[in-house]
Amino acid sequence: MNDSERLAWIQLALTPYVGAESFLALIRHYGSARAALAAPAESVQKLVRHKQAVAAWDGDNAPATAAAEAALAWETQEHCRLMLLGDSDFPMMLTEGMTPPPLLFLRGRTELLHRPTVAVVGSRHATPQAARVARDFSHALSEKGVTVISGMACGIDTAAHQGALQARGGTIAVWGTGIDRIYPQTNKALAYQIAEQGLVISEFPLGTRPLAGNFPRRNRLIAALAQAVLVVEAATESGSLITAKLAAEMGREVMAVPGSIDNPHSKGCHKLIKEGAKLVECLNDIMQECPQLLQHTPPEHPAPQAVRNTAQHEENAVAAAPAEQPAEHPLLTALGYSPAHPDSLAQALNLPTAEIYAQLLELELENRVAALPGGRYQRVK
Template structure:
């Protein structure tokens, strides 16, 4: 994508009140390079508010140019959702960021990834598991993806680096504002051997609301998510929720029923997450997915599912990676709701679909 297109993409996506979903709606109207040159009347006509019109006309250019200047540094990149370099797995998810700021090894973003997340205040055993498992995953050719937080995240990154493997850290701040500060050295090492990723301008400071949203990128980049250790209200469960909604497999490591640091993992397992007792438990499950990452498919799992050979192909053809309610499936297939529910139950028992908040999605294992 040309610099002019990236500049336009940034000018529109950085506009206050324009999130990933609104951005895609605007993009469906016209290309960003055209929209940023719309008149005030034209911008208003497509639904933009007065403050957004002012931003696009008066403030957006300076911010976008600052971002482009940052990207002139060594191993720094800006990749937009309209670019062929944009991570294909992430592009299949709802609310994928319009632009990503990347520092490090850009090709890693299309490499098969396993996300590892967990408590910031993890036990010594949990930290050891995170480090060991990450090293094993890296030795099997997977990139270990996490959020650079203290605790499980940091040890997962470190475990991959220990074996000269690759790792990706998704930040809840701009890449020039590494958080937490004590992970500045770790972030530097990740930028050398892996990649730092953010949807925020490099100068953006960490804010509490950024971190839950960051988790959708962690899971969206990955084939599967492993929760190592988590309390009942851990932020790691947000990542697991995003993963389920995105059609990714969720894995969890069990622990003592008497320890609160394991209650989150136990809840996930009761809800259908795969129980993990060794790295092989996860590796064997996702082995069939590892060839996907270098191919851009129309939908995430089309190459793994031949719908004509599966039961209820008409229904299955209308289930994707975004949750679809039963009534919508009935409308699309012209099948009575009661029959749709019966077919979905059978498909779920066979492992082809999974029930999530809002309806049904294809199961990651296909």
């Protein structure tokens, strides 16, 4: 693609009200973006889905021109790229089971688009335990060389990105805004970290605000880019279930982590499991369901035979000796894995409430329990 066609492609992709389907219809009909932009309005209006898009062919193409110029200026920054559907390294995953976006704004490590991927999604109002589960799964996947994809929302998305950034697999954040607008602002530091160590993606023009209608489109990209989707915690009305539904329709694997029956944010996961999603309790559950995730990861170098023999001997010796398990804190045993109020814990343990609060504070400082709204506490580890 030469420079003039590339410019026309970007301008056509950023023309207001020209969506992905209309864009492709125009390219197929006219053969190129330049020819489509030069076509008469009466001819174009037969192909575009949104009637307001025809305004660009009636002489009012200033918005598209300005958006294209801004995009090209943005691309001159370090590690920034405009990826076109016609580019040779455009990810094939985005062409399977959906209408591909004609243009992507990318910032960071574009090679992550071509590695094994799992989307980890869930509630914006995640419980501390669910956030820890999402972080642990994402870290374990990333340790295996699997790239973790999420939407950088609060809650589970944030935990997923944080866990993945701690290992070699990296993470991809798909935004529902322009790539120059961070949302939510509370994740500003995380956004910069992902841009430096992972990859940020948006299909929206620069300056696009976080409108409600943008996020289903973002979820569609997350589902398409992932080989599997893991839902950690989600209510029945959660957008994560939309992502899971889209993934299933595209032929991707859908998995879910079960939770407490008392937690309304677990009901979406339970619904998915009832409908056939893989119930996941550990990393091995994911790998058994999706063995293809390990196909492109570098094999571990085997140790020399003498080292393997010594290691096996030590392993057998350890296995033969009875392992001493440290006794669990009585308060954690009483707390279990569902939220509980200190009063009920005091009654169960027959201890003064003041003593229960003191123990809870100690466990909270050790990051083993977390305080919840309403004065209740939940186990984190």
